[in-house]
Structures are given as structure tokens and as C-alpha cells.
Amino acid sequence: MSVVKGIAPPVEKYDGSSLRILIVHTRWNPSVVDALVKGAVDTMTTEHSVKSENITIQSVAGSYELPFATQRLIAASRLQATPNAADLFSSMSTGEQTGPPPVNTQTFDAAICVGVLIRGSTMHFEYIADAVSNGIMRVGLDSGIPCIFGVLTCLDDDQALERAGMGASEKKHNHGIDWGHCAVELAMKNRDWMAGKI
Numbered sequence: 166m167s168v169v170k171g172i173a174p175p176v177e178k179y180d181g182s183s184l185r186i187l188i189v190h191t192r193w194n195p196s197v198v199d200a201l202v203k204g205a206v207d208t209m210t211t212e213h214s215v216k217s218e219n220i221t222i223q224s225v226a227g228s229y230e231l232p233f234a235t236q237r238l239i240a241a242s243r244l245q246a247t248p249n250a251a252d253l254f255s256s257m258s259t260g261e262q263t264g265p266p267p268v269n270t271q272t273f274d275a276a277i278c279v280g281v282l283i284r285g286s287t288m289h290f291e292y293i294a295d296a297v298s299n300g301i302m303r304v305g306l307d308s309g310i311p312c313i314f315g316v317l318t319c320l321d322d323d324q325a326l327e328r329a330g331m332g333a334s335e336k337k338h339n340h341g342i343d344w345g346h347c348a349v350e351l352a353m354k355n356r357d358w359m360a361g362k363i
């Protein structure tokens with residue numbers, strides 16, 4: 166068992182009571198995905214005071230759909246949150262700069278994309294894993310909203326179970342816990358950085 170590998174405990178507990186979190190999860194491999202989502206939700210609500218009502222959970226078919234769904238949900242939430250969105254978008258379309266967009270143009274502070282890829286007998290696994298990891302990264306960088314990579318890329322069922330805190334392995338650990346900590350930390354730091362606290 167490795168004495169090096171693993172993430173250090175979070176440096177602090179945050180007051181996440183005002184955070185709005187998006188979780189997009191797949192319906193592939195549901196028993197493992199559901200455990201990972203529960204780990205993330207329980208960590209955010211019990212360790213960092215995130216309110217359950219401020220956690221939006223949406224599902225898609227598989228991991229390949231995660232980047233698209235996350236990007237669209239972020240865009241849709243901004244549309245809802247932006248007063249006079251039509252005016253904002255019309256000014257954007259005409260190129261007429263009517264000043265910076267309203268401050269509250271995003272309603273999520275972080276997103277967690279949860280899926281479980283289990284390798285089969287073709288190259289499908291490799292193509293999806295590469296596309297999804299790059300896609301989730303791009304959504305985060307393009308939107309400015311932290312998107313946590315919560316996709317297990319496993320060679321067999323046992324690897325998936327172990328990483329969801331399930332099965333017989335003594336090394337089992339629910340990675341959803343880590344993703345919950347990561348989402349809160351980066352959401353809080355992103356807020357501070359955007360407020361000039363560097």
C-alpha cells in the first residue's frame with residue numbers, strides 16, 4: 166500500500182453556506198456513481214456548511230455527455246441570473262458595449278462532473294476518457310467556474326468499487342469526499358481572487 170499517494174486533508178473548513186454547487190452525474194454504472202455523489206454532497210453539507218437546497222443535481226446518460234451538459238447548465242443559470250438578459254445578449258450581438266455584464270451573471274460557484282468509466286474490450290474507453298477530461302477542463306477554463314473532474318477511469322469493477330468506498334478492499338476510499346472538499350475550496354478561492362484578494 167502506498168505511503169505517498171493520496172490527498173492531504175483540506176487546509177481548513179470553509180463557510181460554504183452561500184455557495185451554489187452544480188453536480189452533473191451519469192446514469193452509467195449507477196451504484197458506484199450514486200456512492201460518489203453521496204460522498205461529495207455529504208462532505209460539502211457536513212464539513213463546509215453548504216446548504217442542500219443550494220446543490221443542483223442533474224443526470225446525463227454517460228460520461229461523454231458531461232462536458233456539454235455542464236457547459237449548458239452554467240450558461241442557462243447565467244441567463245436566469247442576469248437581469249434583462251435579453252438586453253445583455255442583444256448588446257453582445259450588436260457588439261455595442263453597454264458596460265460590464267451585471268455582477269451576478271453566474272449562479273453556480275463550482276461544478277462537479279461525476280462519472281465512472283470501466284474499460285471494456287475496445288478502444289472506446291480511451292477515446293471517452295480523453296475527450297471527457299479535456300472537455301471538463303475546457304468548460305471550467307471557458308466559463309471561469311471551477312469544474313471538478315469527478316470521473317473514475319477504471320480497468321475493472323473492483324477499481325471502481327474501491328474508489329467509491331465500496332467492496333472488500335482495505336484501501337477503499339470514496340473519492341467523492343475529495344471532490345466535495347475540492348469544489349468548496351476552489352469556489353471560495355475563486356470568489357476571493359475575483360474580489361481582488363490575492
Ligand SMILES: Nc1c(NC[C@H](O)[C@H](O)[C@H](O)CO)[nH]c(=O)[nH]c1=O
Binds near residue numbers: 194227228
Ligand atoms: N462505457 C461507458 C460509457 N459509455 C457511454 C458514453 O459515455 C456515451 O454516453 C455514449 O457514447 C453516447 O454518447 N459511459 C460511462 O459513463 N461509463 C462507461 O463505462
Ligand SMILES: CC(=O)[C@@H](O)COP(=O)(O)O
Binds near residue numbers: 285286288290
Ligand atoms: C468505457 C466504455 O465505453 C466501455 O465500457 C465500452 O466497452 P467495450 O469497449 O467493450 O465496448
